[in-house]
Amino acid sequence: MGDFRRNKARTSLTSLGILIGVLSVVLMMGFGFGLKNYINQQFDTLGKNLVMILPGSGFGATGGAGLIGGIQFDEKDVSKISRVKNVKQIAPVFMKTIKAEANGKTERGNLLGTTDTTFEIINSKLQAGNFFTNVDVQKKKKVVVVGAQIAEKLFGTANNAIYKTVRIQNQRFMIIGVLEKIGSIGADDDLNILAPYTSLLSLNPNKTFFAIYLKSSSDETVSQVKMDVKTVLLKRYKADDFSVTEQAELLETINSIIGILNIALIAIGSISLIVGGIGIMNIMYATVTERTKEVGIRRAIGATKKDILYQFLTGAVMVSVLGGLVAVVIAAIIVYLIQPFFPASINAFSIIVAFGISSAVGIFFGVFPAKKAADLSPVEAMRYE
């Protein structure tokens, strides 16, 4: 065992090879699984009985491209759909990117014209103030509920924003609520500005909507509601003009995309593992072959073949296992540090796979040349240069 301690540089290189292999597989799989869990969690928050009515073919084979340039829904559609059996809540949404101004500062935001039911449907949470109500919608009140980042950027804190005025497209709105920070990756949910659609008539005179969200009365009625809504809309639109998607389908599509992403990540991780493995193989084989002469000397003074194998096996195991353990610890640290920015997680299976393969490679190539050396007669081995 001391032999490996003495060849510090070589040992470190071998461990490094194992480290790289294990680390890349663990991280890659960690990212993949973390992402999947994150997205599934997001969907769980929204609930299974959520149905989204969108223009175009929606999140189909085109993967979202069909959303652009499709039809617009209107109040008639909303009222017909709300009469479908088992539709518990409905919220139409009009969306426009705008600039919000206050206190001499400007911030880009997503203006969402909708009804008060939206907050319940998408499970919004406030950190200050209140949601607007049905009364506000009826009375076309110029009030808004803003995302955390809008409040912070324009007023410093959420509490400071309450009851303050914000200018949007030359109109003044009063902030009556600030949403909790969502912090979703790559999206800008914290830049949302929700207003009663009725107060946005200058921007949306025809009262058209980009999407309609609804919640069915229960998880069981979702499929039926979907079909009934489709039937209603087909009376007015062509099948290609809109899509009615329940959460589960969307989730399925996203999960299959993630599935492919995961395969890609695993492939990349595997390549690193293979490269790491080849590194281990080379170093181990070279190191041990170099010690053929030493094996001969030990055999000459009474070591059995088993003694030699045991000596090199323990050494190889130590180096491989040590390298693997260090790798897992480093991977855990990296994942922990990345948590705020990216939902990565360590998955036991990835650890087992990476660790197992690295150790197997290290041990085999640490022992195989030793066995070859031990099988020689002592004199043959000692002649080895």
Next chain:
Amino acid sequence: MIELRKICKDYLVGNDNIRILHDISLVIKEKEYVGLMGASGSGKSTLMHIMGFLDNPTCGTILLDGKDVSKLSDGKLSKIRNECVGFVFQQFNLINNLTVFENIVLPSIYSREKTAIDYKEKAKELLTRFGIYNKKDYRPNKLSGGQQQRVAIARALIMSPKIIFADEPTGNLDSKNGEEIIELLEELNRDFGVTVVMVTHEEDIARRAKRQLFIKDGFLVKK
């Protein structure tokens, strides 16, 4: 003690089988001091390796204390190498990853006998006797040739073997150191009854042994 009967040894060189040793029969008795002489390439080292159980003959039998060792298992053969035989090589063949002390006690690590012998103490005694105690924690390659050879002899003696084989032990040493080593071996034979078989190509060194064997082109000859 050691008897060789009709030993031959072949080596594969490329595609050809070259016979290095031909039909060698000899007996080494206890407490003998034998000098094995031959020119370079005569096969003397090969013969000694076979006598010392470091290599296997292609044909013939070897008897140790009357028992045929050619069919022994790896474990039993290793035991013989460990307990009965001590080898001293021309190039010392010490392990540079270990200290001088660790080199000397190394054979005891492979011993399977449960004895009360304190090998560490014995190693210290040998180091003192050979005048290299102060080098015990050094790596072998930090010692002079003469000192390394003494370490090698100490290693060969640690298990109190019945027989020591020395393959050109002075080959890599200057004459002063070489002389000391030869005297050491003589002392082991004379005062401690250790059987010594020494290979050399120098006649005056061989003459100091009690019996001489001559080998030429792989045959034992009478000079």
